[in-house]
Amino acid sequence: MAIDRSLLSGSTAMLLLRLLEERDMYGYEMIETLEQKSQNVFTLKAGTLYPLLHSLEEKGLLTCYEREADGKVRKYYSITREGRKNLKARREEWQEYQRAVVSVLQTAW
Amino acid sequence: MAIDRSLLSGSTAMLLLRLLEERDMYGYEMIETLEQKSQNVFTLKAGTLYPLLHSLEEKGLLTCYEREADGKVRKYYSITREGRKNLKARREEWQEYQRAVVSVLQTAW
DNA sequence: TATTATATGTAGATTATCGATATATGTCAA
DNA sequence: TTGACATATATCGATAATCTACATATAATA
Numbered sequence: 001m002a003i004d005r006s007l008l009s010g011s012t013a014m015l016l017l018r019l020l021e022e023r024d025m026y027g028y029e030m031i032e033t034l035e036q037k038s039q040n041v042f043t044l045k046a047g048t049l050y051p052l053l054h055s056l057e058e059k060g061l062l063t064c065y066e067r068e069a070d071g072k073v074r075k076y077y078s079i080t081r082e083g084r085k086n087l088k089a090r091r092e093e094w095q096e097y098q099r100a101v102v103s104v105l106q107t108a109w
Numbered sequence: 110m111a112i113d114r115s116l117l118s119g120s121t122a123m124l125l126l127r128l129l130e131e132r133d134m135y136g137y138e139m140i141e142t143l144e145q146k147s148q149n150v151f152t153l154k155a156g157t158l159y160p161l162l163h164s165l166e167e168k169g170l171l172t173c174y175e176r177e178a179d180g181k182v183r184k185y186y187s188i189t190r191e192g193r194k195n196l197k198a199r200r201e202e203w204q205e206y207q208r209a210v211v212s213v214l215q216t217a218w
Numbered sequence: 219t220a221t222t223a224t225a226t227g228t229a230g231a232t233t234a235t236c237g238a239t240a241t242a243t244g245t246c247a248a
Numbered sequence: 249t250t251g252a253c254a255t256a257t258a259t260c261g262a263t264a265a266t267c268t269a270c271a272t273a274t275a276a277t278a
Contacts, residue, residue, distance in 0.1 A: 007206045010115025015213050028256050041209035048235050097116045100150035104124050137225050
């Protein structure tokens with residue numbers, strides 16, 4: 001990663017769900033989109049992404065279907081109702097965490 | 110933790126260094142102070158803190174000395190010059206990471 | 219005197235991410 | 249046409265951060 005990988009820990013699933021909130025995507029597309037949207041801060045590895053997608057699917061947060069595009073069969077992922085609910089919770093958790101970090105970093109003692 | 114523990118990953122050392130930037134503290138004091146300053150978002154466990162303090166000391170980011178206070182011998186930690194340098198880098202990394210998350214979450218596509 | 223808060227510590231388990239590796243197809247330039 | 253590179257998906261084992269559980273000891277309080 002461009003940044004210490006441990007910082008990303010736990011927020012990757014949220015970021016993927018956020019991408020899929022906008023539109024269905026296939027795995028490789030998510031890696032590239034995240035990279036662009038974050039100005040190269042998030043350079044997610046395939047070895048991280050695919051197992052994560054499978055586990056999100058198992059948990060019912062995503063569904064998967066195959067579709068041909070540009071002469072290639074790709075696996076598109078779609079966020080479920082449960083996935084949207086989960087995303088909402090993760091966003092709130094992230095806001096809470098972020099506020100807390102800022103308050104420790106900026107505190108005037 | 111009050112929040113998903115994985116979110117905290119990687120930022121704990123930064124938070125501890127930040128506390129010690131203000132004044133020397135002993136371990137237990139850091140747990141309580143973090144809890145207060147974060148409004149109970151960061152409830153760091155002893156099993157996380159002490160090994161982390163030892164590793165930061167090994168890396169030369171902290172030094173340790175014993176002192177008696179309130180009739181108790183406590184182990185106070187002090188941030189080193191190297192620790193301040195490290196804190197500065199971690200803060201910058203955190204800002205970069207935070208900006209990137211926000212930009213993915215908020216992006217108007 | 220018993221319990222709780224303070225205070226420090228270790229061992230083992232869990233989890234997220236990574237690097238390395240594997241496979242297969244499409245594209246483009248030499 | 250052939251070799252290299254980008255695209256696309258996937259698994260395995262290693263690494264690292266945190267947790268739970270446990271252990272120990274003292275001080276304060278009921």
